[in-house]
Amino acid sequence: MSDFDFGVVEYENRLEAAQRLMQRDRLDAILITGEDHFRYFTGFNSPTWVNLTRPRYAVLPCQGEITLIIPTSNTEIASRTSWVRDVRSWIAPQPADDGISLLRDAIRCVPRRYGRVGAELGPESRLTMPVGDFLRLGRELATTELVDAYPLLRELLMRKSAAEVAKIEAIGQIASSAYEALPGRLRAGMSIREACMAFRQELLERGAETSPYVIGVAERLGYPCINLEPSSKTISEGDVLVIDTGSTRHGYFCDFNREYAFGPLHEKLRHIYSIVWNATEVGIQVTEPGRKMGDIWQQMSNSMQHASEAIGLPFEPFALGRMGHGLGLRMCETPSIAPDVNTVVEPGMVLTIEPSMAYQIEVDGETRRYVCVHEENIAVTPNGVSLLNRRAPPEMPTIG
Amino acid sequence: MSDFDFGVVEYENRLEAAQRLMQRDRLDAILITGEDHFRYFTGFNSPTWVNLTRPRYAVLPCQGEITLIIPTSNTEIASRTSWVRDVRSWIAPQPADDGISLLRDAIRCVPRRYGRVGAELGPESRLTMPVGDFLRLGRELATTELVDAYPLLRELLMRKSAAEVAKIEAIGQIASSAYEALPGRLRAGMSIREACMAFRQELLERGAETSPYVIGVAERLGYPCINLEPSSKTISEGDVLVIDTGSTRHGYFCDFNREYAFGPLHEKLRHIYSIVWNATEVGIQVTEPGRKMGDIWQQMSNSMQHASEAIGLPFEPFALGRMGHGLGLRMCETPSIAPDVNTVVEPGMVLTIEPSMAYQIEVDGETRRYVCVHEENIAVTPNGVSLLNRRAPPEMPTIG
Numbered sequence: 179m180s181d182f183d184f185g186v187v188e189y190e191n192r193l194e195a196a197q198r199l200m201q202r203d204r205l206d207a208i209l210i211t212g213e214d215h216f217r218y219f220t221g222f223n224s225p226t227w228v229n230l231t232r233p234r235y236a237v238l239p240c241q242g243e244i245t246l247i248i249p250t251s252n253t254e255i256a257s258r259t260s261w262v263r264d265v266r267s268w269i270a271p272q273p274a275d276d277g278i279s280l281l282r283d284a285i286r287c288v289p290r291r292y293g294r295v296g297a298e299l300g301p302e303s304r305l306t307m308p309v310g311d312f313l314r315l316g317r318e319l320a321t322t323e324l325v326d327a328y329p330l331l332r333e334l335l336m337r338k339s340a341a342e343v344a345k346i347e348a349i350g351q352i353a354s355s356a357y358e359a360l361p362g363r364l365r366a367g368m369s370i371r372e373a374c375m376a377f378r379q380e381l382l383e384r385g386a387e388t389s390p391y392v393i394g395v396a397e398r399l400g401y402p403c404i405n406l407e408p409s410s411k412t413i414s415e416g417d418v419l420v421i422d423t424g425s426t427r428h429g430y431f432c433d434f435n436r437e438y439a440f441g442p443l444h445e446k447l448r449h450i451y452s453i454v455w456n457a458t459e460v461g462i463q464v465t466e467p468g469r470k471m472g473d474i475w476q477q478m479s480n481s482m483q484h485a486s487e488a489i490g491l492p493f494e495p496f497a498l499g500r501m502g503h504g505l506g507l508r509m510c511e512t513p514s515i516a517p518d519v520n521t522v523v524e525p526g527m528v529l530t531i532e533p534s535m536a537y538q539i540e541v542d543g544e545t546r547r548y549v550c551v552h553e554e555n556i557a558v559t560p561n562g563v564s565l566l567n568r569r570a571p572p573e574m575p576t577i578g
Numbered sequence: 579m580s581d582f583d584f585g586v587v588e589y590e591n592r593l594e595a596a597q598r599l600m601q602r603d604r605l606d607a608i609l610i611t612g613e614d615h616f617r618y619f620t621g622f623n624s625p626t627w628v629n630l631t632r633p634r635y636a637v638l639p640c641q642g643e644i645t646l647i648i649p650t651s652n653t654e655i656a657s658r659t660s661w662v663r664d665v666r667s668w669i670a671p672q673p674a675d676d677g678i679s680l681l682r683d684a685i686r687c688v689p690r691r692y693g694r695v696g697a698e699l700g701p702e703s704r705l706t707m708p709v710g711d712f713l714r715l716g717r718e719l720a721t722t723e724l725v726d727a728y729p730l731l732r733e734l735l736m737r738k739s740a741a742e743v744a745k746i747e748a749i750g751q752i753a754s755s756a757y758e759a760l761p762g763r764l765r766a767g768m769s770i771r772e773a774c775m776a777f778r779q780e781l782l783e784r785g786a787e788t789s790p791y792v793i794g795v796a797e798r799l800g801y802p803c804i805n806l807e808p809s810s811k812t813i814s815e816g817d818v819l820v821i822d823t824g825s826t827r828h829g830y831f832c833d834f835n836r837e838y839a840f841g842p843l844h845e846k847l848r849h850i851y852s853i854v855w856n857a858t859e860v861g862i863q864v865t866e867p868g869r870k871m872g873d874i875w876q877q878m879s880n881s882m883q884h885a886s887e888a889i890g891l892p893f894e895p896f897a898l899g900r901m902g903h904g905l906g907l908r909m910c911e912t913p914s915i916a917p918d919v920n921t922v923v924e925p926g927m928v929l930t931i932e933p934s935m936a937y938q939i940e941v942d943g944e945t946r947r948y949v950c951v952h953e954e955n956i957a958v959t960p961n962g963v964s965l966l967n968r969r970a971p972p973e974m975p976t977i978g
Contacts, residue, residue: 181809226805228824229792229910231903251898254803269899270853271914273701299710301673302631309709310699310726326710378782382775390790391628394606403654405626409581424628497650499669503631510629 181258184222184341188263192219192334193244197509200240200296205520207288208296208327209281210236210339213305214507215298215331217429220244221260226252232270233307235281236262239267239288247280256420269515278311282318295319295467296327302329302512332512336504337526338415343557343566345430346505346528353425357436358568360442365578366415366440370394373419374408381425391424392432392511397543399444400548404435414577422553424509431509431528434567439576446539449489450550451574454533457481458552459504461515461531466562471519475501477535478515486535496537496549502532503556527558528566579951582621584741584826589661592619592734593644597767599730600640600696607688608696608727609681610636614907615698615731617829620644621660626652632670633707635681636662637659639688647680658868678711682718686759696721696727702912703728707828730914736904737926743957743966745830745903746928749786750967756780757836758968764977766815766840770867774808781825790914791909793823798941799844800948804835811815815978822953826908831909833930833954834967839976846939849889849972852949854933857881858952858970861902861915861931866962875901878915878933886935895934896949902932907956927958928966 180408190517196219200208202354210216211234212228220236235247244262248255256265259293297312298305303308303326305312316324356377363376374394381389384552395401396419404422413419439447460481465474478501486493504511505528513521515529534551552570556563596619600608610616611634612628620636635647644662648655649670656665666680685695697712698705703726705712716724727902738746756777763776776792779788794808794817795801804822813819822835837845860881865874886893904911905928913921915929934951952970956963 181807181811223770224805225793225807230908231910231914232899249899251803251805251899255805258806258809269897269918271702271899276701297709299708299713301676301710302671302707303710304630304704304706304707306704306929307726308699308703309697309704309705309712310701310728313699328708328710360814364808371629375782379779380781382778388790390788391625393625403651405624405651405655407581407623407625409658411581438904497660497669499632499649499651499671510631514631516671555915 181215182261183223185219186261186372188339189219189221189342193238194239195334197240199334203296203330204292205325205327206240206290206292207285207287208238208331210238210298212304213306218335218507220262222246223256223259223429224252224258226255233276235307237278237281237419239289240291241289243296243420245284247277248285249449272318276311278315282315285319285322293321294323296330297324298328298331299326300328313544323537336507336512337524338528338557339504339526342430342506343526343528345428346432346555346557347566349425349427349432351425351428352384352427352567353381353387353432353434355384356386361438361575361577364419364438366413366578369410369412370396370419371408371410373413374421377421377423381419381423385427385443387427389423389425391422393422395420399447400546400550402546402548404549404551413440417515418447420551426484429507431505431507432555432567433505433509434555435551436570437574439486439574441576441578443459443574443576447574449491450535450537452572453482453485454552455570455572456485457533458554461533462554462556462563462565465523465529465531465556465558467523467525467558469523471515471521471523472515472517475517477513482535490561491537496534496536498534501534502530505530523558525558525560528555529558530555582661583617583623585782587663588739588741589619593638594640597640599734603696603730604692604693605694605696605727605970606640606690607685608638608728608731608871609685610638610698612698612704613706618735618907620646622646623659623829624652624655626655635677635707635756637681637684637688640691641689645684646891647677647684653978665838674790676711678715681751682715682765682769682918684720685722693721694723694725696730697724698728698731700724700728709754734904736912737924738906738928738957739926742830742906743926743928744830745828746763746957747966749825749827749830749832752784752786752827753781753823753832754968755784756786760836761975761977764819764838766813766978769810769812770796770819771808771810773813774821777821777823781823785827787823787827789823791822793822795820799847799939802948802951803918804951813840820951829907831905831907832955832967833905833909834955835951836970837974838954839974841978843974843976843977847974849891850935850937853882853885853971854935854950854952855970855972857886858931858954859934862954862956862963862965865929865931865956865958867923867958867960868924871913871921871923871925872917875915882935891937896934896936896951900935901934902930904928905930918926925956925958925960929957929958930955
């Protein structure tokens with residue numbers, strides 16, 4: 179009784195592609211510990227990753243089959259969700275040896291050509307096992323060098339198959355519907371938390387499976403950041419509410435935000451919304467195979483700078499470090515759409531286009547520094563891009 | 579405009595307690611990277627942890643104030659949710675130096691007494707930063723030794739304050755209400771996924787903030803495991819559905835499950851449910867300050883073995899490795915209620931009591947191996963325990 183995200187051919191293709199890169203990078207094997215990498219290569223899928231007590235390991239050899247090393251309590255998960263048949267297990271928790279000797283033996287059984295085994299070590303990675311056990315593994319493997327395989331893994335996961343893009347589009351459409359339904363449920367006087375709970379309900383009813391990222395910020399005439407836990411603060415007339423979500427279906431994320439104005443929209447906000455909306459349009463239009471990430475960033479930045487100056491507004495960048503990123507089994511993946519990033523756009527990439535700018539505005543006699551961030555999700559095609567969610571409206575929706 | 583989980587005195591107490599243990603364990607400082615430890619010591623609270631691009635660091639010195647080292651895009655979060663005032667930041671992502679030189683300098687500024695700095699390295703820990711950066715930090719700190727601080731951290735977090743226990747009870751009561759409301763929404767013919775979506779809605783409407791763990795399994799006359807992503811399989815008459823959740827409010831988890839029988843309950847299942855329900859009762863009753871974790875396990879195991887043998891049922895343990903665990907800012911914390919665990923019960927501990935047994939049953943002429951797991955959440959008081967959720971009914975609820 180299998181419950182796979184994809185057909186077996188998709189997993190076989192992924193393993194083959196990884197093995198080609200492993201030969202290029204001179205790796206005998208790659209040790210996988212992270213939830214997204216696990217699901218990508220093995221199919222293994224369960225909410226049990228929330229429990230940090232029991233680690234799990236997959237060994238991808240340069241040739242041949244994957245080995246899964248998992249707690250006995252996870253073997254039923256593997257038999258239903260994974261195409262991998264070489265499954266070894268131990269009764270966990272067993273702090274003195276939580277799978278480490280099984281893992282060491284599995285790595286030793288891989289034919290030795292390069293004496294190098296890759297692991298999730300580089301920038302943006304997380305090794306999803308105790309680091310003390312990883313260091314012990316390194317000592318026990320002695321002459322085998324443990325090196326960073328993270329760039330290889332991200333190079334692979336960056337290029338999505340058509341079946342993956344379809345899953346990201348499915349959750350993008352669900353979240354679009356949830357955002358579009360929200361004005362009917364929002365009213366001044368409710369708290370930010372209540373507004374975000376209503377949004378979570380809309381997501382759930384429309385088929386989102388998890389919503390690990392739901393933020394909400396609302397202040398008078400704007401918002402100063404886009405990553406706060408929704409608070410119990412009451413939303414008042416004149417506030418602008420921003421909501422952002424990373425929600426999933428079949429493990430794949432959408433990631434985009436929307437803004438709502440309570441009461442008539444201030445003239446300055448109307449301009450800024452329009453400037454950032456247009457920069458998003460520029461980002462979507464200039465993204466195509468062959469273009470560098472840094473160039474997309476520059477085009478969006480130029481667009482906002484020129485449009486700001488045209489109406490006499492000083493252009494202030496927002497120190498987010500980038501204006502978009504990869505999207506897939508993680509909410510935020512490489513590459514970054516940031517200055518000086520030379521990664522080239524390729525068909526199959528899924529990206530967020532996320533321009534932002536800062537501005538100052540007078541609120542009750544005091545100058546506040548706010549930001550405006552827009553975000554859309556796109557897939558790169560052979561000739562350009564396709565939008566995976568429904569575009570934000572060209573004017574900010576108003577409530578009441 | 580602060581939005582703290584607790585008053586500042588609670589955080590001051592936590593830091594002081596940590597500093598006492600740091601002197602005992604001869605540590606100049608502890609490096610904190612994980613979400614739960616961050617929230618515990620600094621208050622810092624945001625859904626942004628889902629984004630793995632930007633790491634964040636807290637340095638707890640053996641004397642004096644905490645230093646936060648966070649991306650500029652996180653400083654507004656810190657100013658609203660954290661009591662820590664020494665906040666240093668950089669524009670992230672910056673893969674060549676994502677906060678590491680700031681972190682190194684902060685650690686170098688801590689007075690050197692022992693030449694040892696602790697980090698989250700031991701069994702059950704996760705270092706929430708790239709391991710490559712951690713190894714680089716170790717090289718740059720040169721004569722300062724990076725050692726495991728995980729046992730110290732868990733020793734501290736294991737003993738909850740009254741304010742923490744109140745938060746765990748709040749989410750326990752919410753989840754109890756959601757489970758109790760569920761029979762009115764369940765019917766044969768719906769899928770496991772639909773049943774779990776209804777449960778998620780009930781949790782949300784009653785005030786759960788996140789539900790990162792919701793599993794559902796339903797098969798004829800039982801279930802073979804308790805950690806599957808809810809599938810699209812249709813629930814039929816004669817099935818038993820198990821749902822388990824780790825849901826949160828203010829960051830604190832509940833963790834317990836419930837079972838529902840579709841149609842009249844099979845006689846053997848009635849017995850097994852009762853055996854495990856009674857073992858839970860034993861676990862709750864024998865837990866008191868001074869008792870060892872291994873002893874609680876033994877008493878529950880004995881209870882199930884005697885009760886099984888009394889009705890001629892062979893007793894089979896379920897290879898879960900334990901029958902309960904700590905609960906708090908993580909769904910599964912130390913200690914484990916497992917054989918040979920000598921950790922002693924103390925007032926302030928919050929535990930799950932989670933006995934389980936396996937059994938065999940004939941289904942359509944074929945022998946299936948199923949499990950039965952019950953779980954409740956308790957807090958240890960000076961004299962015994964208090965139940966933080968509402969007890970499962972003594973007989974399995976039936977649907978239809």
